[in-house]
Amino acid sequence: MRRISLNQRLSHDAxxxxxxxxxxxxxxxxxLSDPVRFSTDPTERLSDDPLAYGTRSTFNGANPxxxxxQFVLVSTDMPSDLEEAPAEATLVLENVTRGIADVLQMITTQASVHMALVLASSPNQIxxxxxxxxLVRAEGNASEITLFLSRQPIEEESFPSVRMTKQRFPGLHR
Known part of the structure; x- marks a missing residue:
């Protein structure tokens, strides 16, 4: 069971x-020269020219x-809390700008994605x-791009694991 703040609990119950x-x-x-950061909420106006909205947060070490x-139209299926299955998520970016499409096409190997759920009134409290x-797969058309995210399956862990030798684990062999 995950812990949530009192404000989020009250908003869920209200x-x-x-x-x-x-x-x-x-x-x-x-x-990528800089990480791509985007939000599902236009919390505040970031600039007038070009007009841009977004959320200022310290999530993952970002300088607010x-x-x-940056705010983008995105719908998401958040990862589930099932213990037997890897965390999987789906992001659907709608009305994709050319800049986002170009960045996503540059990526040829798996990218790392970190997600956080916050309240717009307190974006620094995760x-x-x-x-x-x-990022395991991306599909798209002229109006939207769907990103499929997952954790590394446990089946891909190396087997056999490293040996417990004196050189690697000297504290075991006293």
């Missing part, structure tokens, strides 16, 4: 609320002043966090 949940995404890859999370998801 019949109506002014609290807005926002999902923050941080995509990093060795081919110089590295805001309600739920999913780290080190891998």
């Amino acid at each position: 019949h109506t609320t002014e609290e807005i949940e926002a999902a923050l995404f941080h995509i990093e890859h060795e081919d 002043v110089s590295q805001p999370f 309600e739920a966090e999913y780290r080190d998801l891998k």
Whole structure:
């Protein structure tokens, strides 16, 4: 069971609320000069020319002043809490701009994606966090791009594991 803040619990239990949940995404890859950061909520106006909205948060070490999370139209299926299955998520980016499409086409190997669920009123307080998801597949058309994220399956772990020798684990052989 994950812990959530009192504000989020109250917003879930209330019949109506002014609290807005926002999902923050941080995509990093060795081919990208800077990580891609985007948000599901236009929390505040970031600039007038060009007109841009986004969320300022310190999630994953971002500087809220110089590295805001840009607002994009995105729908998402958050990873489940099932213990027997790897965490999987789906992101659907709608009305994709040419810049986002170009960045995603540059990536040829798996990128790392970190996700966080926050309240727009308190974007620095992480309600739920999913780290080190891998971008395993991307599909798209003229109006949207679907990104499929997953954790590395446990079946891909190396077997047999490293041997417990004196050189590797000297504390075991006293």
